[in-house]
Amino acid sequence: MTLESCFVKFPYIKEYPIYIDGSxxxxxxxxxxxxxxxxxxxxxxxxxxxxxxxxxxxxxxxxDPALKYYIDKPIEYEALIREEVIVEAPKVADEFILSxxxxxxxxxxxxxxxxxxxxxxxxNKQWLDDRKVPFMFLGSKVCLSPNxxxxxxxxxxxxxxxxxxxxxxxxxxTTLEILEKIEQKEGEFDLF
Numbered sequence: 595m596t597l598e599s600c601f602v603k604f605p606y607i608k609e610y611p612i613y614i615d616g617s618x619x620x621x622x623x624x625x626x627x628x629x630x631x632x633x634x635x636x637x638x639x640x641x642x643x644x645x646x647x648x649x650x651x652x653x654x655x656x657x658d659p660a661l662k663y664y665i666d667k668p669i670e671y672e673a674l675i676r677e678e679v680i681v682e683a684p685k686v687a688d689e690f691i692l693s694x695x696x697x698x699x700x701x702x703x704x705x706x707x708x709x710x711x712x713x714x715x716x717x718n719k720q721w722l723d724d725r726k727v728p729f730m731f732l733g734s735k736v737c738l739s740p741n742x743x744x745x746x747x748x749x750x751x752x753x754x755x756x757x758x759x760x761x762x763x764x765x766x767x768t769t770l771e772i773l774e775k776i777e778q779k780e781g782e783f784d785l786f
Contacts, residue, residue, distance in 0.1 A: 615705030616657035
C-alpha cells in the first residue's frame with residue numbers, strides 16, 4: 595500500500611512527524627557527471643506538504659554537512675537552510691535522523707538508506723522497518739511506499755489528540771448504518 599492510499603484509510607497518521615533524509619534524496623538520481631539535486635529534495639518536501647497535506651511543522655528535512663559542497667544549486671540550498679526548510683546536521687545526517695526518530699513513539703523516516711551501521715543501536719530491525727518509507731522519483735512525480743504492516747496500524751502509539759480524532763472517525767456512521775437504525779425504530783419517519 596502506498597503512503598498516499600494509506601492516508602485515505604487512516605487519515606490520523608498525518609499527525610506523526612516526518613524526518614526526510616535530504617542527502618539521500620539529493621543523491622537518489624545521481625549520475626557520474628551530475629551533481630546531487632536540490633530539486634529532488636524540494637520535490638520530496640513539496641510532495642509531503644502539498645500532495646499528502648502534512649503540516650509543515652511536522653516535516654524535518656535533515657542533510658549531511660558536506661552536501662553544500664556538492665549540491666547543484668548551492669546558493670538556493672543555503673537559502674533553504676536559512677529559512678529552516680532544510681536542517682544541516684553537524685555530522686552524518688543519518689545519526690541525527692535516527693536520534694530524533696527514537697524520541698518519538700512513532701514517526702516516518704523518508705529514506706532509501708538501509709541504516710545497516712546503526713541497526714545495533716536501534717530497538718530492533720522491525721522498529722526501523724515500521725518507520726522507514728522508501729521513495730522513488732519518476733520525472734517530477736514522487737511515490738512513497740512505507741514498509742509498515744497496515745494490519746498493525748491500529749496498535750501504533752498515539753497521543754491524546756490523535757486518539758480523539760480516531761474516536762471521531764470510528765463514531766461516524768455510514769448512511770447504511772443510519773438506515774438500519776431507522777428501520778429498527780417504531781413509528782413513521784418522514785425524510786422530507
